[in-house]
Amino acid sequence: MTTLDPEAPLDPEAPLDPEAPLDPEAALDPEAAAWLGVDADSRFFWEGLRRHQLLLEHCDACDRVRFPPMPACPYCGTVGGTRQSATGHGRVYSWIRVHRPLVPELADQLPYTIVTVTLDDGCRMVGRLDPDIEPADGLAVAVHYVGHDGWTELRFHADSPGADSPGADSPGEAGR
């Protein structure tokens, strides 16, 4: 068991130090970060997505993975933890299909599907499901990355049997 200094970076070995060299093309654009609502707890996650890495916080005390990023483990209260790469594989727990333009900017993409996925890593995430896939209870899915102007979206597609790494890049530019 490791008890971390709450003020210290979560994992000094992870390549997530804001000072670390970063491909300028892959940097999280400050304007996009402000638009997204990125904060001190979540910056590593969004910067990871820019590198096509899914990084999650792991509690060293109780061995649980959590999402969204937050300063302490919501299962045992232990402050800090370790940032680790996630498998990016999981199964659909629930889903919705949006038909009405409640989010006006996305009106041209209707209808679209949002899935809640239980990742093999143990936590849940939400994301868009690729449009050609019919959602179903327990459907095996995997993450892929969709580039936008200044930020990167985590999205889900149907998992292929035997796949063991987070999905390949998708070059799609869906706009904000």
Add this chain to the structure above:
Amino acid sequence: MSGAAITGVGFTDFSARSGRSVLSLAREACACAIADAGLTAADIDGMASFSVMHDSVPCVAVATTLAVPELRLALDLDLGGQAPCALVWTAAQAVAAGQARHVVVFRALNGRSGPRVGTMRFAGGGGQYRYPIGYGSYLMYVAMWARRFLLETGQGSRDLAAVAVAQRVYAERNDRAYRRRPLTLDDYLAEPWVVEPFRGSDCTVEVDGACAVVVSALDAARDSRVPPAVVASGAYRAGGRPGLDIGDHLGWEDYTRNYTSLLRDELFGRAGIGPGDVQVAEIYDCFTSTVLMGMEGLGLCERGGAGTFVASGGTAATGRLPTNTHGGLLAEGYLHGMNTVAEAALQVQGRATTQAPRHDVCAVTSGAVMDGSALVLTADR
């Protein structure tokens, strides 16, 4: 029992465009409730309210326009529909403890013509994972729960429809209700999807308006011109990992059980009753699914059986358990459950528009998903 009762209720009109300030609406509803209780503003020494993203006015502003001489209690909560029962319960305890004598609890908003909770961006750390991907409306989060709930409990569209149809029957007779046009199962099934599994009639109607109730010390309530609706029990519950904001459901394990399952034993235990003793129910219904989940969560129906119960007339005025007897938030209007509490009080007092034949014990809930609150109101026995 708390030693407190609801003695008066007040409403403004519910409309699409009030053309008035929220303060004006709040003042009117509170003044109506005070008069309904047979009191004057000089009797009021406590106020409590709630708002979402600053869509309302603070208690002190309303106290100012009512010319209340002195407040001994003022509570302004930054909460949505979880709040009404919790605030009434808190007011009841404050009254019982002697901290106040008559507390006005209100909700006021231009919820249709002003900021609309249904599509506003909530503050908090969870929004960054939802809004950028088009997962940006409260109804989507409840729909996400509803899908899983329907799957696991073996229910479907016809069960959701049963709620909308049954409640509309009550609304047709309710002058306060915004949606009063009759609704049939066929009408419902012909509606286009809004967000699957919800159609338009699954969703509350956002309105401009205000609603208030007065919570009084029981000895004072017994002098009132209307019978008191005794606050027999109340409870609030947020389960483990309720999230970073009111839309962050990712840490919640089971989308088929909400706060009602968690507070049920405390709520009924404090009132000295069981679910089978409830004679009328007012179950929070921002969406149809929360009625089914709430009835099952409180043990008013078997798990998976709420839709069949509603469809078979169980919640009608002539049924075993009249429920959402004003048409609910679905039809009367989205006052975030304050009007649900007011209807519960009117039922127990025996002066509702559609009066349940047996109305000595009423359960009422506030909230849809991770957290919420509930009350048991009873006749003065």
